[in-house]
Amino acid sequence: MPAHRYSELHTIPFYECNVNNRISIPMLINILILASEHQNEKLGVDQLYLIDKYGIGWVVTSYSIHITELPRKDSVVKMTTRGTSYNRYFAFREFWLHDQDGNELVKVESIWVLMNEKTRKITAIDDDVITPYQSEKVRRVPRLPRPGRIEPEDQMTSKEYQVRWSDIDFNGHVNNSRYPEWMLDSLPMDFLDTHEPTNIDIRFENEVKYGNRVTSSVVVDSSDNDKIKTVHEIKSSDVLSASATIVWKENKAEGQD
Amino acid sequence: MPAHRYSELHTIPFYECNVNNRISIPMLINILILASEHQNEKLGVDQLYLIDKYGIGWVVTSYSIHITELPRKDSVVKMTTRGTSYNRYFAFREFWLHDQDGNELVKVESIWVLMNEKTRKITAIDDDVITPYQSEKVRRVPRLPRPGRIEPEDQMTSKEYQVRWSDIDFNGHVNNSRYPEWMLDSLPMDFLDTHEPTNIDIRFENEVKYGNRVTSSVVVDSSDNDKIKTVHEIKSSDVLSASATIVWKENKAEGQD
Known part of the structure; x- marks a missing residue:
């Protein structure tokens, strides 16, 4: 059946x-x-x-x-x-x-x-x-597929977030949908306006709670000309909460319709 | 008609x-x-x-x-x-x-x-x-009704927020629903878990854009025993973006059903 x-x-x-x-x-x-x-x-x-x-x-x-x-x-x-x-x-x-x-x-x-x-x-x-x-x-x-990890030699950029009351689920932990929000927001607006994910591998490791601060880090890998790949980590007090690899495409002619 | x-x-x-x-x-x-x-x-x-x-x-x-x-x-x-x-x-x-x-x-x-x-x-x-x-x-x-304003002698608490890409509307400005989110998040979790708004007067003054930092400030007025009132201001670079007065009630026995 x-x-x-x-x-x-x-x-x-x-x-x-x-x-x-x-x-x-x-x-x-x-x-x-x-x-x-x-x-x-x-x-x-x-x-x-x-x-x-x-x-x-x-x-x-x-x-x-x-x-x-x-x-x-x-x-x-x-x-x-x-x-x-x-x-x-x-x-x-x-x-x-x-x-x-x-x-x-x-x-x-x-x-x-x-x-x-x-x-x-x-x-x-x-x-x-x-x-x-x-x-x-x-x-x-x-x-x-296991998401990539950021290596010490990688050129990464980071943003910090304070967990909000509105990020919290009925069970007292951060809602899973917040991790990709923090991940995407670590990328520049120009990039987000002109690119769209085609593949996202995301893994949740440790739960985050109200009042925690998290760091969203990203490394952009454009070694492959055809597709840009970004590797993301969300950490709270140096503990990995979530990681992801996202593959992107350009969204041509977007916003014109 | x-x-x-x-x-x-x-x-x-x-x-x-x-x-x-x-x-x-x-x-x-x-x-x-x-x-x-x-x-x-x-x-x-x-x-x-x-x-x-x-x-x-x-x-x-x-x-x-x-x-x-x-x-x-x-x-x-x-x-x-x-x-x-x-x-x-x-x-x-x-x-x-x-x-x-x-x-x-x-x-x-x-x-x-x-x-x-x-x-x-x-x-x-x-x-x-x-x-x-x-x-x-x-x-x-x-x-x-015009929302209250925070006076210099008021005992206020504040939180800072960086405007995110996901806060932005198709018109390039912060979506109106984000102001109340920042306003509410300036209050402690204990309070938000146990109280519910009964009245919200909110006024939008100046638009906020991507990359701006905003400060969400609140003063709690519990001089009236029956109802707690909070007065909120969202400012960006000292310019008032939004203000609100919220009247609250306790949400008794909430979460038990």
Whole structure:
């Protein structure tokens, strides 16, 4: 039996978009998580149920995001997700965004773990919790590409951020969508106005809390003429919170339509 | 003929909510603006039309926000707006949020001007642009309550923010919803976790751009035992960008449901 697939339509309002009137990366992550939460609800294994019954919750550890085209303001997209496979500790979830003609806009692979809400420790994936997804039980879930790391000899630039109250999730930790916001903001405006990500590999390492200061560092690698690559690290008190590698393309003629 | 009224339903996703699972003030402003943009489109006088034909755009100068109850995550609200009245330079627009039983949750009054997109100067409201709203032509539009100001002898606390790329609107200026975010974040987490705004009077004075640093200052006035009042100022290079007075109530038993 193939994994249960869940789809819903979503219209992208202006406030989910960046200055180029395309959905922002933080909001792209948010709407996909929304789709997965709706699937969890539909299958009777939503956030509240997991907390109430087991004291656990799903936490994403990494995304691999492939972007053919970022949807535009006011466009309607079809969001699809499935819990594809799992083993004792890791679950592999896929997401798709399609336009109304069925063209794939975005494909996302992600790895999730179940975390005890009190101890913040990873717990084994109980059959009860995973069965509704009809996920395939596998020996090893796919390995997502590991983001690059910044080396001491790299020419990096950094910006500092103070974690805000509005960055905090209901669970008291920084919402995952904030890391890519800090990562992107470390790049110059000129670059962000004229480039668009085509691939993002992002990995979450350590949670950040209210009041923490974080440093967002970036190294631009343009050794390959065809594509610019940036390597990002978010650190709090020298502890790595998240890392990412982003591949970019120029967004030609953007803003003229 | 009464002013044209526009309504639509909106479901509030988790990422429009704060840590208490209620819609955040920045997102409250965003969804209301979304409703007004949809009305503009429906009446054939949307943003693109105004820019293309006249080189102008609507800019809000102040809101007076009355909150009975902030809608919760996953709830469905009815957003309603109308362009109630106008004179030569100012337009008065009202907004309502209702729950599905018809109870009023939020009421917002706002004052708007038309601004030349190039010169950033206010222009007179042309009949062509306002006629579709069936707004009442008046000698004076209502005056919204003026927010308080921070006096030199006040005991204020301040936080600094660097304007981010993601704070910027398609027009190159900071999105209006960011000012209340900076204002609220100047208050301690303990306070924000346990209090909820019931009234917000906010006034926008001078636009802020990418790369600017802003200071968000607040004075807490608890001289009235029944309600705590905070007075906020956002300044950039000592120029006032926005000011607000917020009245608060305790949110008892919040987070337990």
